[in-house]
Amino acid sequence: MRNPLQYVAKALSFLREYATDMWLFIKHNNHSPLEDRNRKAYFQTIILSHTIEKGLSLAMPRPLFGRNNVDAIVAQLRSYSKAYSEFPVGMATGALAAYRDFSADHAAADDPTLSVIERYLDSEAAPGVERTGGVKQxxxxxxxxxxxxxxxxxxxxxxxxxxxxxxxxxxxxxxxxxxxxxxxxxxxxxxxxxxxxxxxxxxxxxxxxxxxxxxxxxxxxxxxxxxxxxxxxxxxxxxxxxxxxxxxxxxxxxxxxxxxxxxxxxxxxxxxxxxxxxxxxxxxxxxxxxxxxxxxxxxxxxxxxxxxxxxxxxxxxxxxx
Ligand SMILES: Cc1cc2nc3c(=O)[nH]c(=O)nc-3n(C[C@H](O)[C@H](O)[C@H](O)COP(=O)(O)O)c2cc1C
The missing domain is CATH 3.40.109.10 (NADH Oxidase)
Structure with a gap:
């Protein structure tokens, strides 16, 4: 490619493609106000629930780790429509139940974070959804x-x-x-x-x-x-x-x-x-x-x-x- 115009055209096509990438990502990424609310909540709930699973899978989890994430998961679940997909609900409720079980041995029973989980799982959690998240051996x-x-x-x-x-x-x-x-x-x-x-x-x-x-x-x-x-x-x-x-x-x-x-x-x-x-x-x-x-x-x-x-x-x- 010797013609200088060809270099310019090539440089412009780089700019066009990267600009298109940028726009697609800005428009559809999980923080975008232009994306569907339930679609975003679907992924956010999975990601947050996995932080709980990951914490529990450590050799020695820190008691009551990730309280903010627990609160965020419960808040998400309260506003999320399970008609959209049950998958995040099953993952989140499984992770919350595993967190509660682990915490039962490692924290005070009246801890506010545990009370939030307890209340949600006992009275608000969607019945009939399989609790799939958590830890395994x-x-x-x-x-x-x-x-x-x-x-x-x-x-x-x-x-x-x-x-x-x-x-x-x-x-x-x-x-x-x-x-x-x-x-x-x-x-x-x-x-x-x-x-x-x-x-x-x-x-x-x-x-x-x-x-x-x-x-x-x-x-x-x-x-x-x-x-x-x-x-x-x-x-x-x-x-x-x-x-x-x-x-x-x-x-x-x-x-x-x-x-x-x-x-x-x-x-x-x-x-x-x-x-x-x-x-x-x-x-x-x-x-x-x-x-x-x-x-x-x-x-x-x-x-x-x-x-x-x-x-x-x-x-x-x-x-x-
Ligand atoms: C590209 C990539 C990046 C990941 N980054 C992390 C990480 O930073 N920390 C971590 O603990 N796990 C990380 N994981 C592991 C995922 O959490 C894990 O693959 C996922 O939950 C599926 O579980 P599995 O690998 O046990 O099948 C990563 C996985 C992938 C594919």
């Missing part, structure tokens, strides 16, 4: 090997109960070798994987990530999955690194699961400023985009607690055209 990866491929796929669970022991290098090499079978666009393999075992550096990285509170001190092995921007070209490919990166990350977690290594995906939904800090701490070059972190390692017990993270019925997510 699962076998740690590798202690019981699933009988079939389907069981194997369904049995991967995010772990938040690690021991901080460093994994042997051969095991890390093995999971990375398996993960290399992930597909990628045009086989371009833009994904880069950074691996850390130095505790101080992991602590700094996780402080910037901010989603591993309550278990970060027991993370002794951390992947950061990135994608090299230089592998991509043109405005139409602007989001493709996240597609290849996500597929690779999934493959890496399944590879870990197959080798008896537990994992927890960790979001990198961060600002550009935080992304730059993570790259500096992690010694990651500027021409890479961060996709996500994955904490990995052995579990602190053969059976561990995990967030239930119930799944929607297929009919709620799939549309047959």
């Amino acid at each position: 699962v076998d740690a990866a590798g202690t019981v090997f699933p009988q079939s491929i389907v069981d194997f796929l369904k049995s991967r669970t995010s772990c938040r109960m690690f021991v901080p022991d460093a994994l042997p290098r051969e095991q890390v090499d093995e999971v990375l070798t398996i993960a290399q079978s992930a597909p990628s666009q045009c086989n371009r393999q833009s994904v880069r994987v950074h691996f850390y075992q130095e505790r101080a550096r992991i602590a700094s990285l996780l402080r910037l990530q901010a989603g591993a509170a309550g278990f970060s001190e027991n993370v002794g092995n951390l992947f950061v999955v990135t994608s090299e921007i230089t592998a991509w070209g043109g405005p139409q490919q602007r989001n493709q690194m996240y597609v290849d990166g996500g597929l690779y990350a999934m493959m890496l977690m399944l590879a870990c699961h197959s080798q008896g290594i537990a994992s927890c995906p960790l979001n990198l939904a961060v600002t550009n400023a935080v992304e730059r800090k993570i790259k500096t701490v992690g010694d990651i070059s500027a021409n890479q985009r961060l996709i996500m972190m994955i904490a990995v390692g052995k579990t602190s017990a053969p059976r561990i607690k995990a967030a239930r993270s119930p799944r929607c019925r297929v009919a709620e997510v799939a549309r047959f055209h």
